[in-house]
Amino acid sequence: MGISVVGLSKKNMSTVLVYDIVIVGGGLSGLALSIEMARKNYKVALLEKQSYPLHRVCGEYISHEAWPYLRFLGIHPEQESLPVIQELIISDTTGKLLRHSMKNKGGIGVSRYWLDNRLVDIARYSGVDVIDQTNVDRIHATPTQYRIETNTGFTYLAKAAVACYGKRSSLDKYLNRTWFMERSDFIGVKYHIQYDYPKDQIHLYNFEDGYCGMSHIEQNKSCLCYLTTANTLKKYGSIETMEDEHLSQNPWLRKIFLQADFYRHKPLSISQVSFIPKDIVTQEVPMLGDAAGLITPLCGNGMSIALQSAKMMAVHLSLFMEGKYSRTDWLTKYEREWKSTFAFRLWAGRQIQQLFGKPSRTNPAIAFLQKTPWLTSALVRATHGKPF
Numbered sequence: 001m002g003i004s005v006v007g008l009s010k011k012n013m014s015t016v017l018v019y020d021i022v023i024v025g026g027g028l029s030g031l032a033l034s035i036e037m038a039r040k041n042y043k044v045a046l047l048e049k050q051s052y053p054l055h056r057v058c059g060e061y062i063s064h065e066a067w068p069y070l071r072f073l074g075i076h077p078e079q080e081s082l083p084v085i086q087e088l089i090i091s092d093t094t095g096k097l098l099r100h101s102m103k104n105k106g107g108i109g110v111s112r113y114w115l116d117n118r119l120v121d122i123a124r125y126s127g128v129d130v131i132d133q134t135n136v137d138r139i140h141a142t143p144t145q146y147r148i149e150t151n152t153g154f155t156y157l158a159k160a161a162v163a164c165y166g167k168r169s170s171l172d173k174y175l176n177r178t179w180f181m182e183r184s185d186f187i188g189v190k191y192h193i194q195y196d197y198p199k200d201q202i203h204l205y206n207f208e209d210g211y212c213g214m215s216h217i218e219q220n221k222s223c224l225c226y227l228t229t230a231n232t233l234k235k236y237g238s239i240e241t242m243e244d245e246h247l248s249q250n251p252w253l254r255k256i257f258l259q260a261d262f263y264r265h266k267p268l269s270i271s272q273v274s275f276i277p278k279d280i281v282t283q284e285v286p287m288l289g290d291a292a293g294l295i296t297p298l299c300g301n302g303m304s305i306a307l308q309s310a311k312m313m314a315v316h317l318s319l320f321m322e323g324k325y326s327r328t329d330w331l332t333k334y335e336r337e338w339k340s341t342f343a344f345r346l347w348a349g350r351q352i353q354q355l356f357g358k359p360s361r362t363n364p365a366i367a368f369l370q371k372t373p374w375l376t377s378a379l380v381r382a383t384h385g386k387p388f
């Protein structure tokens with residue numbers, strides 16, 4: 001257990017706080033890791049740039065494999081009346097449907113607003129100092145500790161720091177991550193809607209240059225979330241026109257945009273969504289969740305990967321904190337395990353995504369999968385992991 005010392009740094013007169021572990025970014029991976037380490041009695045600070053509670057752009061379907069770990073963290077999906085999803089319906093760009101049972105592989109629908117906020121409560125209860133509205137500007141590894149500088153005038157020193165800051169952050173630029181300079185054309189858009197269809201289904205609607213997922217979440221709502229390109233948006237000038245004139249060429253999406261009740265008229269949106277492989281450890285800073293690599297959303301298990309990477313990190317980090325691993329052992333063993341567990345799934349997700357978004361490829365592929373359910377099962381298996 002570390003001690004917290006408050007002092008003034010001579011260099012820039014910022015207040016210095018000392019922790020055992022500082023976690024940068026309070027999404028799923030950061031929250032899960034902070035809970036694990038606080039339960040082991042380490043003094044943990046979780047720094048999050050936004051303020052809780054918050055909505056995020058995400059399809060909000062969490063695959064079955066994460067259930068045991070969610071229970072370990074303190075969330076029991078079966079007691080929360082969350083919709084259990086067991087059937088996948090895929091529509092090609094013309095509206096033709098493929099149905100596939102996911103009885104052993106499905107998941108649950110839950111909003112990130114609900115899930116992340118519940119984890120924030122558990123983290124605080126477990127003793128984590130959850131510090132939101134704090135942007136981390138720099139992380140620097142010295143031979144004995146990490147120095148984390150923020151925009152609030154506080155500098156944090158810790159034996160260990162872990163980066164859980166998601167798909168893209170100014171920190172990527174600061175840490176000189178090479179892929180950061182490659183621009184990505186993908187954008188994501190999300191709504192919460194009310195729409196009538198069976199609760200146990202997840203729908204994936206294709207349209208030119210993108211796809212849109214829909215599944216139930218808590219309180220009879222559904223999440224409608226799509227990925228498309230900035231170029232397509234530019235062509236139509238606004239999200240609304242793009243939905244009316246482009247996405248609505250898929251008859252199922254046309255029906256949804258006409259008939260569903262939208263909870264907020266304005267959607268949440270993000271840009272520069274990139275799926276290119278990333279470095280798992282950068283300048284002695286280990287990456288978790290999307291900071292280490294984002295799986296294409298059509299696979300529906302980025303959240304599970306974020307949680308599993310936290311579980312994996314907790315084991316290696318504990319050995320480092322106990323003095324059984326050197327820093328090099330900690331970082332190299334985590335990196336090796338991350339690659340052997342996730343690299344193939346992320347690669348498979350990128351290959352499958354190439355089938356989507358181009359009617360000349362998507363429509364024959366869906367027609368073929370319709371006739372070969374074993375192949376659809378194999379694709380679902382390739383992108384989903386075992387329960388952890």
Ligand SMILES: Cc1cc2nc3c(=O)[nH]c(=O)nc-3n(C[C@H](O)[C@H](O)[C@H](O)COP(=O)(O)OP(=O)(O)OC[C@H]3O[C@@H](n4cnc5c(N)ncnc54)[C@H](O)[C@@H]3O)c2cc1C
Nearest residue numbers: 025027028029049059060136165166188289290301302303
């Ligand atoms: C369009 C789309 C749809 C998706 N749909 C699904 C789905 O249906 N199912 C699924 O499982 N996954 C889905 N995903 C993926 C899933 O959302 C992510 O994999 C998951 O959120 C990763 O969690 P994380 O902890 O790595 O990052 P996040 O949850 O993104 O959290 C990162 C946090 O770090 C904070 N942060 C960033 N920079 C700083 C900084 N400098 N200082 C402090 N804080 C910082 C951010 O504010 C954020 O809160 C989807 C992704 C996209 C883009």
